[in-house]
Amino acid sequence: MTRLTKLRESQFAGAAVVALVASAIWQVSSGLSFVIPSPAATAEAFVQNFADPRYLSDIGETAQAVAQAFVIGTVLGGAIGLLLGLSAAARTWLEPLLIAFNGVPKIVLYPVLLPIFSLGGSKIVMGVLFALFPVLINVAVGVRTIPPVYWKLGRTVQASKWQLFVHILLPAIRLPLLTGVRLAISLAVVGVVLSEFFATRFGLGRVVLQAYSHGEYAQMVSTILLLILVAFTMSVLLWRLERRVR
Amino acid sequence: MQGIHLNDVHVHFDHPSGITIAVDGVTQQVPPRSFVSIVGPSGCGKSTLLAVIAGLQPATSGSVDVNGRRVTGPDRDIGVVFQEDSTLPWRNVRENVEFAMQMAGVSKGERAAKAAAAIELVGLKGFEHSYPATLSGGMRQRVALARTLALQPGVVLMDEPFAALDQQTRIFLGAEVRRIWEQTHQTVLFVTHDISEAILLSQQIWVMSYRPGHVIDVIDIDLPDERDASIVSSPRFNELHNRVWASLQKESMRGFQDVETA
Amino acid sequence: MAVRIEPRQEVPAKHLTRPRRARWRPSQGVRSAAASAVLLAVLFVLVQIGVATGALRQTGLPVPTDVVGSTLGLLGTGAFWSDFGRTCLEIGASIAAGCALGFGAGIVFWKLPLLGRVFEPYLVSFYAVPLVLFYPMMIVLVGINAGSIIILSSVMAAIPLALNTRTGLQGIRPVHLKLARTLQCNARQTLFSIAIPAAAPMIVAGMRMAVVYALIGSIAMEFTTAQNGLGYRIRYLYETFDNKTMFAYILVVLILSVVLTVLMALVERVLLRGRR
Numbered sequence: 001m002t003r004l005t006k007l008r009e010s011q012f013a014g015a016a017v018v019a020l021v022a023s024a025i026w027q028v029s030s031g032l033s034f035v036i037p038s039p040a041a042t043a044e045a046f047v048q049n050f051a052d053p054r055y056l057s058d059i060g061e062t063a064q065a066v067a068q069a070f071v072i073g074t075v076l077g078g079a080i081g082l083l084l085g086l087s088a089a090a091r092t093w094l095e096p097l098l099i100a101f102n103g104v105p106k107i108v109l110y111p112v113l114l115p116i117f118s119l120g121g122s123k124i125v126m127g128v129l130f131a132l133f134p135v136l137i138n139v140a141v142g143v144r145t146i147p148p149v150y151w152k153l154g155r156t157v158q159a160s161k162w163q164l165f166v167h168i169l170l171p172a173i174r175l176p177l178l179t180g181v182r183l184a185i186s187l188a189v190v191g192v193v194l195s196e197f198f199a200t201r202f203g204l205g206r207v208v209l210q211a212y213s214h215g216e217y218a219q220m221v222s223t224i225l226l227l228i229l230v231a232f233t234m235s236v237l238l239w240r241l242e243r244r245v246r
Numbered sequence: 247m248q249g250i251h252l253n254d255v256h257v258h259f260d261h262p263s264g265i266t267i268a269v270d271g272v273t274q275q276v277p278p279r280s281f282v283s284i285v286g287p288s289g290c291g292k293s294t295l296l297a298v299i300a301g302l303q304p305a306t307s308g309s310v311d312v313n314g315r316r317v318t319g320p321d322r323d324i325g326v327v328f329q330e331d332s333t334l335p336w337r338n339v340r341e342n343v344e345f346a347m348q349m350a351g352v353s354k355g356e357r358a359a360k361a362a363a364a365i366e367l368v369g370l371k372g373f374e375h376s377y378p379a380t381l382s383g384g385m386r387q388r389v390a391l392a393r394t395l396a397l398q399p400g401v402v403l404m405d406e407p408f409a410a411l412d413q414q415t416r417i418f419l420g421a422e423v424r425r426i427w428e429q430t431h432q433t434v435l436f437v438t439h440d441i442s443e444a445i446l447l448s449q450q451i452w453v454m455s456y457r458p459g460h461v462i463d464v465i466d467i468d469l470p471d472e473r474d475a476s477i478v479s480s481p482r483f484n485e486l487h488n489r490v491w492a493s494l495q496k497e498s499m500r501g502f503q504d505v506e507t508a
Numbered sequence: 509m510a511v512r513i514e515p516r517q518e519v520p521a522k523h524l525t526r527p528r529r530a531r532w533r534p535s536q537g538v539r540s541a542a543a544s545a546v547l548l549a550v551l552f553v554l555v556q557i558g559v560a561t562g563a564l565r566q567t568g569l570p571v572p573t574d575v576v577g578s579t580l581g582l583l584g585t586g587a588f589w590s591d592f593g594r595t596c597l598e599i600g601a602s603i604a605a606g607c608a609l610g611f612g613a614g615i616v617f618w619k620l621p622l623l624g625r626v627f628e629p630y631l632v633s634f635y636a637v638p639l640v641l642f643y644p645m646m647i648v649l650v651g652i653n654a655g656s657i658i659i660l661s662s663v664m665a666a667i668p669l670a671l672n673t674r675t676g677l678q679g680i681r682p683v684h685l686k687l688a689r690t691l692q693c694n695a696r697q698t699l700f701s702i703a704i705p706a707a708a709p710m711i712v713a714g715m716r717m718a719v720v721y722a723l724i725g726s727i728a729m730e731f732t733t734a735q736n737g738l739g740y741r742i743r744y745l746y747e748t749f750d751n752k753t754m755f756a757y758i759l760v761v762l763i764l765s766v767v768l769t770v771l772m773a774l775v776e777r778v779l780l781r782g783r784r
Contacts, residue, residue, distance in 0.1 A: 014626030377782030
């Protein structure tokens, strides 16, 4: 009885059932339409891709751009968020513009970036623009909602600016910060791959679009799944960390 | 069979480490149109007992009758004022006061009239269009009180309604509740851990013991009907206070030790 | 011994704090708006000077006043309105469908916690997972048309709203549900008069995200591949080296998103009036 309830309540088991059902639907529908590659064909393409040095270098290209975009975006977003959270003047000047910019489909700026940052740099900048905002917003809101008593405590123990930052500010905003970082990873992937959809010589985005135009749907789906899988795994890991930190 | 009749009410809570006996065989009655308070240390089951009367918590055994009807679940004829702020932040004062009547299907015109009267009764006239966010904790409890009174329930249960407020506001609001009761003479059962508050408000006080919770003393408050906050300085008040305190002291100590060693 | 100091008829309102009327402070908002306008104007002037003097030649930026001119010129062309209408249709349909879907799912996940927990990891990560990347799969299945964009954008919009709705409903203060019970509210009353209004701040925040996601999703997918729409047109103009018109279209997208953001801020203000 208790084992049954445990199993019933196990989120993992439930989520796995959902995944199984989804695969079953996929299998059935692939039999109905020739444009849908079967799970087996997709898996095969998925495995074969890793034997292809060209594909591996595409992975490397995309991974590198995503990593750079993620790091720069997180640091920049954290810094601006901190500024916004701590300074009323910064809020007055920047907040409306940043909120407005957050709602902008940033991909339309890609043609503007291209002549400035060239082909290789533009997709990183696009990734940064995508990754920036969740960190920025979460840090700014997190800092603003730190209970004032924490600052008072810091003052009474005469903590230095650095000590305030490390021992009060960072722990106080750790949850929103983690949430922002989690979103930033996936958004860095979106920014980079969308840019690669547009114009690039290397990268997984190019692989997807090329596979699409050649009608190699198994290749296309397996690459999309690889991207989704990486973003999914990262975000689930960070999400679990978030829940543990809480 | 008007008023509240408690007949051998038991409430047990099962949990992995055993059974907690929250209420252990309470048989008492609140006469109609009277004001009775329950005092007791924290964790003595007084709020549980109130929840049973409100129909929010089933009794393990025993029964409760309110105005001749067996309590089997929540009933709009039993008004409850909660300890926590229960105002609805998306409604202004008037809309909050009308809420209970609206849920009960009272017509719009009647609602407006009764709400206006209730708002006046609790002293919130002029605040009809304010939202709870702009009101103090004490004023929000007045709103909750007005909401309950506007429905004109047969009995009113109050579960430490002023516990979250500061001492001054508390005495002040206590006197207000007494004044309102003098006008309405509704049957009231009031739960508190504050002895002065209980004496100031009530005609009778039940002292409850720490686990297992049962009524160990019933004290009639023979103070004049017309009273206000100044009565706390009268000699008779002090006598009564000492009397209640003596009953309560042993129990409080027991509860205190239990918590400390837990 | 009736001690009676004064007959207290009522506590006059003036003894209590005056009701602070729910007045909105325009000063901060106006200051912010003014500051933003100043910043934008400075940027505009700097780019104008930079382009005019040739200092920004390498960036390929056109003269800002030219962009404004060609944007105004666009408004007279039928082709523009066709693109604009298509994009608005996609965004509008995705917002409507996404909100209905997300709101409904949020309520179902709240009512059936087991289902909510099972879907939670998917929702939490799909919210972050690049759903736009499914677009090539969608166009294979549905075709290159508004349908595939609307389907994916709706899902993208629905997810944050579903999560927020569920979180908001789970965060209802227990005393409000207790109140509903003592007043013998039926299920419909509890949902519509207590639960949804109580969760409204989270729900409205979710709606704001839904609108942003619908917009970003629709435009990004148009940009990837489409046959019509603002995003598609920007890419097309880029590939045909029509820089001036492209910038005009970009400006239109920027204005459209700012208008949507402001609109949602107003909606929030109206729906959450009186709350802090």
